Amino acid sequence: MDDIKIDTVEMHTGGEPLRIVTAGLPVLHGETLLEKRRYLRDNLDHIRKFLIFEPRGHYDMYGVYIVEPDMKDADFGCIFFHNEGYSTMCGHAVIALGRYAVDRGLVQKATAPETRVVMQCPCGLVEAFVEYDGEKTGSVRFNSVPAFLFQKDVEVDVAGRGNILVDVGYGGAFYALLPVDRLGLSLAKSSVQELKQAAGLITETLKPSLQLRHPDNADLAFLYGTILTDGNDAGNSPESANMCVFADKEVDRSPCGSGVTARIAQHFQRGLVQLNETRVFRGPTGSKFKAKAVKQVTCGSHDAVIVEVSGQGHYSGTCSFTLEADDSIGKGFLLK
Numbered sequence: 001m002d003d004i005k006i007d008t009v010e011m012h013t014g015g016e017p018l019r020i021v022t023a024g025l026p027v028l029h030g031e032t033l034l035e036k037r038r039y040l041r042d043n044l045d046h047i048r049k050f051l052i053f054e055p056r057g058h059y060d061m062y063g064v065y066i067v068e069p070d071m072k073d074a075d076f077g078c079i080f081f082h083n084e085g086y087s088t089m090c091g092h093a094v095i096a097l098g099r100y101a102v103d104r105g106l107v108q109k110a111t112a113p114e115t116r117v118v119m120q121c122p123c124g125l126v127e128a129f130v131e132y133d134g135e136k137t138g139s140v141r142f143n144s145v146p147a148f149l150f151q152k153d154v155e156v157d158v159a160g161r162g163n164i165l166v167d168v169g170y171g172g173a174f175y176a177l178l179p180v181d182r183l184g185l186s187l188a189k190s191s192v193q194e195l196k197q198a199a200g201l202i203t204e205t206l207k208p209s210l211q212l213r214h215p216d217n218a219d220l221a222f223l224y225g226t227i228l229t230d231g232n233d234a235g236n237s238p239e240s241a242n243m244c245v246f247a248d249k250e251v252d253r254s255p256c257g258s259g260v261t262a263r264i265a266q267h268f269q270r271g272l273v274q275l276n277e278t279r280v281f282r283g284p285t286g287s288k289f290k291a292k293a294v295k296q297v298t299c300g301s302h303d304a305v306i307v308e309v310s311g312q313g314h315y316s317g318t319c320s321f322t323l324e325a326d327d328s329i330g331k332g333f334l335l336k
């Protein structure tokens, strides 16, 4: 790896960064998106580290490669990456990419009041609608892949905290979901460090014992993270705060698009929300996504819902990242 040069457009959604690679990625081998994702992991992981780790990134950085799709209805494909590897779905990225795709002409023609953008994500096709007033793009709503409550009331023996019950939900990625007070913590009062250590411990403890399966592809069947909630799971309180801790204890600054998708599926299957009932989810920066179940479907043997999530991304800059041949530290490192 020497003399790399990679160009990016920088965006964020509710404070959660998105580093969009616009030039410099080598040719990816693989017919399908999931094969390309595997190729990146096995052959080009140094580029992920170059972009996510210090000195160009930081522990909680997030990025996306835009690639050729293999599903004919898709405008383009997305491969998301973070501090540990490559995720299967990313709602905050879809929200930012919707604007980017319209602004950069990745879709044929911007139309008011909304432009349709179809992205192939590793979990499947995601259909986004980008607000466009004839001059400027704005908020984005997207319909994700079928979401479902995989298992409810799973007992986790968490070191130092005893047996804790969690639900496991799928919203393009699998998450453990639980009210934070089960851990004796509070989203408002506990420190981010305390919350992320506790959530990370749940993910680590659960991973070896949880037999996850996804009807579409074995590559989708892994526990991506844990979402701590304020426990406001029912419609009598229209707004709920949560914090998503994913990958290697990375903290989502946004409410987490795939996470709120999983939460709506959980709420729907527990009878806590109805179809088309909008709930508002608040992330750690105070940023908000709206979400609702819009359709009942099935996914293999699971009763599932299509969830619509909406929010807005913003541009924060452009970068041209380089590496000199004699700079070994510059290949990427993390101080944890």
Ligand SMILES: O=C(O)[C@H]1NCC[C@@H]1O
Residues within 6 Å of the ligand: 016, 062, 087, 089, 090, 091, 092, 093, 244, 246, 252, 254, 255, 256, 257, 258, 259
């Ligand atoms: O919004 C989301 O779905 C993503 N944000 C970071 C973690 C998830 O991939």
